[in-house]
Amino acid sequence: MSSTESPSSGPSSGPFPARPAAGLPALRTHNAALVLDLLRTSGADGISRLELAERTGLTPQAVSKITARLRAEGLAAEAGRRASTGGKPRTVLRLVPGAGSAVGLHLDRDALIAVAVDLAGAPLAERRAPLDFASGAEAVVDTAVREVTALRTTLGVDPLGVGVALPGPLDHATGLLHRVTGFPEWDGFALRDVLARRLGVPVVVDKDTNAAALGLALAGATASARDSFAYLHLGTGLGAGLVLGGALHRGARTGAGEFGHQVVQLDGPRCGCGNRGCVEALCLAAVAAGAPDEAARVLGEGAANLVGLLDVDLVLLGGRTVDEDPERYVRGVGAVVRERARRAGAPPAEVRAARGGDRAVADGAAQLLLAPLFGRADAASVAHHGSH
Amino acid sequence: MSSTESPSSGPSSGPFPARPAAGLPALRTHNAALVLDLLRTSGADGISRLELAERTGLTPQAVSKITARLRAEGLAAEAGRRASTGGKPRTVLRLVPGAGSAVGLHLDRDALIAVAVDLAGAPLAERRAPLDFASGAEAVVDTAVREVTALRTTLGVDPLGVGVALPGPLDHATGLLHRVTGFPEWDGFALRDVLARRLGVPVVVDKDTNAAALGLALAGATASARDSFAYLHLGTGLGAGLVLGGALHRGARTGAGEFGHQVVQLDGPRCGCGNRGCVEALCLAAVAAGAPDEAARVLGEGAANLVGLLDVDLVLLGGRTVDEDPERYVRGVGAVVRERARRAGAPPAEVRAARGGDRAVADGAAQLLLAPLFGRADAASVAHHGSH
DNA sequence: CCACTTAAGCAACGGTGTTGCCAAAGTGCA
DNA sequence: TGCACTTTGGCAACACCGTTGCTTAAGTGG
Incomplete structure (x- = not known):
């Protein structure tokens, strides 16, 4: 039994403003999130105030003020200094991971x-x-x-x-x-x-x-600073997560990423969904028939379709089936994607295996809460429930 | 011969900040653009200050200040009053179209x-x-x-x-x-x-x-306030323009929208691009064979793939071939899209013919310059060339 | 020891949207 | 006709954002 009465109300569900206006608080939050994100991506190495200023485009003084606030809130801390380059050495700042x-x-x-x-x-x-x-x-x-x-x-x-x-x-x-x-x-x-x-x-x-996909977008930031990619998940089904321009693309009704039931063979074999020639049906059939290379080829054609349509330059493969033989799928899908890119005269998208194993989804789910702190998503659609 | 010396330099091409920081000028521009966009979409009817406040989320006082600036710049003007509802009647504001x-x-x-x-x-x-x-x-x-x-x-x-x-x-x-x-x-x-x-x-x-697509995004605003849709162009070729979340999606290298060479028939007939079973090849072949219904069906499967992947709720059809018999294509494509949505258990996307005729592209091209004024796009990638 | 360089903070400032208050301009009833 | 009431919209003061100008802190190198 809960001590609160109101059933829960999203922060903006009424006659919503087409696009939100911004005030000073929004500005403050935006820039703080920017700084916090850089602190996060620089990890244990830390980052100096001046570097933050260069990377964000803010004035050094503004960075000083913002980092002072973050330190007061316990989100950031000083952590040593860099070597001097002829003057006062830069102070290194670090995210305090335990702050939340x-x-x-x-x-x-x-x-x-x-x-x-x-x-x-x-x-x-x-x-x-x-x-x-x-x-x-x-x-x-x-x-x-x-x-x-x-x-x-x-x-x-x-x-x-x-x-x-x-x-x-x-x-x-x-x-x-x-x-x-x-x-x-x-x-x-x-x-x-x-x-x-x-x-x-x-x-x-x-x-x-x-x-x-969100988890990969935030975790992979250290390795590849790509801000758009597609995550293809091949397990008991076939689905996709799309990160476009640094943000998760969910579509009008969170339906985006219905990759499995893309038709890639008109009038092909019937799929469980009722369509004919779905990638998922063809792919899973090939896997079941013990023909993983064919499965990879089919997946590759679907991936190449996606790459061409959205112009992403990175495709990450994951899911139980892929994890059983990642190299094979990376090779097979990559070959198709590269060949199709060559024909289109475009630079090919990179194809890699996603890391994370069976924790990937759970880790990403946690990021649904953390990402807004770093300005990586809109904080909308969070159900709060005052409890204290 | 030009009197200027520097060949032209994009505003941000250096060691670019991952995401841009915002200052007070950015805030001002953002909110002004918001107001200006509402003035634009309300057209000749105009819109009152209080309505602007409600729609943007700004304070009435803030709207007064912003509209005062816009009026001083000649971009907005007062245009009559509404009927009173028991108090002072609202003053109607209008965009001054001739201002630019x-x-x-x-x-x-x-x-x-x-x-x-x-x-x-x-x-x-x-x-x-x-x-x-x-x-x-x-x-x-x-x-x-x-x-x-x-x-x-x-x-x-x-x-x-x-x-x-x-x-x-x-x-x-x-x-x-x-x-x-x-x-x-x-x-x-x-x-x-x-x-x-x-x-x-x-x-x-x-x-x-x-x-x-950009032209349609701005022109259609009066009719349907959809902020995501796909424009499919069937003429001598087949291409797409994607508007996601109110903004044109160009992808990493402006390559997004390569719709024509999506493979929808594995190992199908060879296309001019080298692939086999491209939508474009199948579609144009059907048109050439005098089978427009088959062309519409193929296009419909491609459109349904796109709708499923991106979860857009509107598909607009255009291009010379479509314009010759719009109803037929809207019907044929719509049928496939609706059937596929039904199977997926999702609400179907609407399929309509795009208006604009052969001026559509040119009109949209002009919007490339206007859209930034209304906050509909980033002002980047404009080549200025000081000339006065 | 001192000149020089680089980093970071203090103080004042311009400009944003916000708040409190008041004038303007209508309606509706006595 | 007069007066109370409602609603709109501007004026003035305010809090707070990032910016600018300058000062202080903290190093290197001759």
């Missing part, structure tokens, strides 16, 4: 993974439990609440919130589930608000592929 | 269309001329300069700039052309900077499909 944490919850058809991560995205704790979507919403929510609560007690401090990632079609903005494939009784379930009420912390829900 | 103008230039393989439009996008003048890409860059540029200059003299006032739209692959950010299909000598031509130098006004270049 978030929980990521991956609800899969048969298993649950709950993780806690710090501000830097580093793992703090993890729990796993079996799950059965068919047992209904109540049972699944009970399990989720139990695992998250256990995670929170081992954690000691309250997390910023809980990010939940799961397969089916759902609406990120409202937190409602739609017809989760194969489980019609989930249709219309207000997962976000129910969890927010029972857990007493902010909750965000998103598709599993979106969460994974 | 822009030129749009559509360079097609065999023809040139140059248009001048006012701030509201309404046509002011138009010129047409034959063109031949094969005659080389110099000749084409000469023709373009001649027609634009003629347009400017009939116009009387200096336009804000010239937007140029043309088919081939090109880079919007640098203004360089790449290997324009069939005309290798255009590869690497700095069209934007050459035109900016010869015309003495800011110039932007973009793909024809992108320009058309």
Whole structure:
């Protein structure tokens, strides 16, 4: 039983402004997020004030003011100095990872993974439990609440919130589930608000592929500063997460990334969805037939379609099937993508295996809460539930 | 011969900041653009200060200040009053369309269309001329300069700039052309900077499909406030323009929208590009064979792929072939899109014919200059050339 | 030891949207 | 006709943003 009364209301659901106006507070938040993001990506190495100024375009003085605020809030700290270049040496600033944490919850058809991560995205704790979507919403929510609560007690401090990632079609903005494939009784379930009420912390829900892509977008920042890429997930199904211009692209109704049922063979074999010639059907059939190279080729054609349409320059492959033989899929998909790019006269997109293993989705789910801190997403569609 | 010396330099090409920091001027511009956009979309009806405040989220007082500035600059004006609701009646504000103008230039393989439009996008003048890409860059540029200059003299006032739209692959950010299909000598031509130098006004270049999509995004605002849609252009080729989240999606290298060479039939008939089973090849073959319904079906499968991947809720069809029998294509494509959406359990995207006829691209090209005023695009990738 | 260089903070400033208050301009009822 | 009331919109003071000019801190090198 919760001590609060209002069922939960998104921050902006009324006669919404087409595009939001900005005031001084928005400006302040924006620039602080910018600085915080640079602190995050520079990791343990840290970054100096002047470097921050160069990278953001802000005045050194402005950076000083902003970092002073961040230090006062405990989000940043000084950490040594750089070698002098003939004058006063630069002071190195670092993100304080322990200043906050978030929980990521991956609800899969048969298993649950709950993780806690710090501000830097580093793992703090993890729990796993079996799950059965068919047992209904109540049972699944009970399990989720139990695992998250256990995670929170081992954690000691309250997390910023809980990010939940799961397969089916759902609406990120409202937190409602739609017809989760194969489980019609989930249709219309207000997962976000129910969890927010029972857990007493902010909750965000998103598709599993979106969460994974977001996680990769933030984790990979150190390695490749690419701001657009596609994550293709090949497991029991085939889906995609799209990061365009540094932000997750969810589409009008969080439906973006329906990659599996792209038709790549007109009048081809019937797919479970009713279409003919879906990539997913062809791909999974090839895998089942023990022809992974053919599966990779088919996936490659789908990937090349996507690359051409969106002009992303990086494709990341993941999911159980890929993880069994990453090199083969990277090679097979890469070959098709490169060949198609060559024919189009365009520079080829890079194809790589996504890292993260089976924690990738849960880690990404946690980032649903952290990303707004770093200005990587709009903070909308978070269900708050005042509890203190 | 130009009186200026520096060849032209984009405003931000150096060691660029990952994401730009914002200051007070940026804030001011942002909010002014917001207000200006609402003035534009409300057209001749006008809009009151309090309505602007509600729609933007700004305080009425802030709106008063902003509109006062806009009126001082001649961009807005008072235009009558509304009926009273028991108190002082609201004063209606209107955009002053004549306060500025822009030129749009559509360079097609065999023809040139140059248009001048006012701030509201309404046509002011138009010129047409034959063109031949094969005659080389110099000749084409000469023709373009001649027609634009003629347009400017009939116009009387200096336009804000010239937007140029043309088919081939090109880079919007640098203004360089790449290997324009069939005309290798255009590869690497700095069209934007050459035109900016010869015309003495800011110039932007973009793909024809992108320009058309941008034009539709701004023109259609009155009818449907959809902020994401895809424009599919079926003419001598097949291409797409994508508007995602209110902004044109160009991709990493302005390559986005390569829709024609999406493979929808693995190992299908060979396309001119070298792939097998491209939508474009199948579609054009069906058209040539006198089977427009089959062409519409193929196009529909491609469109449904796109809708599923990006979750846009509107598809606009245009181009010479579509314009010959719009209803047939809208019906055929719509049928496939609706059926595929039904199977996926998603609300179907709407399919409509794009308006604008053969002026659509030129009108959209002009919007490349106007859109930044209304906050609809980043003002980057404009080649200025100080001339006064 | 001192001149020089580089980093970072203090203080004043211009300019943003916001708040509190008041004038202007209508309606509606006595 | 007069007066109370409602609603609009501007004026003035304000808090707070990043910026500018200058000073102080903290090093190197001759």
